[in-house]
Amino acid sequence: MNLNITHRPRRMRKSKSVRDLIQETTLDISQLVFPVFVKGEGNIPEKIDSMPEIYRWPINLLVPKILEWKELGLTSFAIFPQIHQNKKCDQGIEFLNPDSLVYQAAKEIKASVSDVILIGDLALDPYTSHGHDGVLSENGEINNDKTVEILSNGALLSADAGYDFLAPSDMMDGRISAIRKKLDQNNMIDTGIISYSAKFSSAYYGPFRDALGTGHKTPIDKSTYQLNPKNAREAKRELALDFEEGADILMVKPAEPYLDIINYAKSNFNIPVAAYQVSGEYSRIWAAHQNGWLNLELCALESLYSIKRAGADIIFSYFAEKLAFKI
Ligand code: PBG
Numbered sequence: 001m002n003l004n005i006t007h008r009p010r011r012m013r014k015s016k017s018v019r020d021l022i023q024e025t026t027l028d029i030s031q032l033v034f035p036v037f038v039k040g041e042g043n044i045p046e047k048i049d050s051m052p053e054i055y056r057w058p059i060n061l062l063v064p065k066i067l068e069w070k071e072l073g074l075t076s077f078a079i080f081p082q083i084h085q086n087k088k089c090d091q092g093i094e095f096l097n098p099d100s101l102v103y104q105a106a107k108e109i110k111a112s113v114s115d116v117i118l119i120g121d122l123a124l125d126p127y128t129s130h131g132h133d134g135v136l137s138e139n140g141e142i143n144n145d146k147t148v149e150i151l152s153n154g155a156l157l158s159a160d161a162g163y164d165f166l167a168p169s170d171m172m173d174g175r176i177s178a179i180r181k182k183l184d185q186n187n188m189i190d191t192g193i194i195s196y197s198a199k200f201s202s203a204y205y206g207p208f209r210d211a212l213g214t215g216h217k218t219p220i221d222k223s224t225y226q227l228n229p230k231n232a233r234e235a236k237r238e239l240a241l242d243f244e245e246g247a248d249i250l251m252v253k254p255a256e257p258y259l260d261i262i263n264y265a266k267s268n269f270n271i272p273v274a275a276y277q278v279s280g281e282y283s284r285i286w287a288a289h290q291n292g293w294l295n296l297e298l299c300a301l302e303s304l305y306s307i308k309r310a311g312a313d314i315i316f317s318y319f320a321e322k323l324a325f326k327i
Contacts (some may be wrong), residue, residue: 092127110162120163176245195247199227204280266311
């Protein structure tokens with residue numbers, strides 16, 4: 001039977017070379033950021049139960065490890081500190097200690113590794129005993145403006161320690177302009193800002209909170225500052241504000257559940273868009289793989305390609321090391 005049809009799109013899929021010829025989305029390892037956990041104690045890497053193959057690294061092993069990762073082609077690292085419980089308090093003051101773990105890590109890496117991009121997360125949750133990203137007022141609510149002041153001071157310490165980009169992940173109002181102003185006043189004009197602009201109040205952060213010990217027995221509710229997963233318009237407003245306030249890169253987080261927001265950011269602002277494939281996105285693929293239900297590498301790649309296709313220029317991913325040979 002001849003269908004007598006004009007269009008036969010399957011012609012464009014008839015062989016691997018034709019499929020490769022018309023492939024629309026590509027991934028390059030230079031576009032991946034590898035999130036790294038660092039710890040203050042011990043001298044062996046420590047497993048994180050809910051994140052297979054991801055470790056907390058003591059500083060003395062981190063520098064050689066970064067050199068190894070660079071051999072794989074990875075160039076950008078986001079550093080997250082696990083702060084010892086006895087250094088945490090309700091004000092998170094350890095964040096303003098210039099010798100704190102996260103600053104020490106950057107100094108040591110920058111002293112020994114050339115051509116590496118370090119991204120410093122700015123938020124108080126690793127440092128506060130209550131696990132919130134900001135300080136609380138007497139009534140127990142987040143004190144936005146006080147938190148922004150602390151973050152701006154921490155931004156200077158981070159820039160000073162050698163971070164190339166600062167990534168405020170706190171979702172306080174007005175923090176991008178305050179941080180930019182503080183950096184500029186102190187001549188840190190080359191330190192950039194990757195703003196977690198559309199950061200949703202997501203259940204997918206669970207394994208990350210295990211990794212840093214910022215989780216609490218009852219899941220901590222950040223919905224007075226992180227975005228409601230049901231809202232797109234509100235996310236668009238946050239993106240616009242951070243763009244106007246001077247962010248160099250806009251970030252959407254989590255990534256795969258929010259492809260619509262990534263696509264909006266890409267289409268509406270002429271600056272790079274980053275997406276953070278968060279811990280729970282990583283662990284759900286791993287868990288299904290461990291059950292024999294999904295193919296780990298294929299699903300991880302499909303996830304990354306979908307994030308890229310939606311419009312992300314840069315992807316933060318815990319799969320970066322594992323997939324370095326595949327992309
Ligand atoms: C904290 C922060 C979080 C993540 C990055 N920075 C967790 C949170 O907001 O509770 C999550 C990253 C991940 O899940 O991989 N400011």
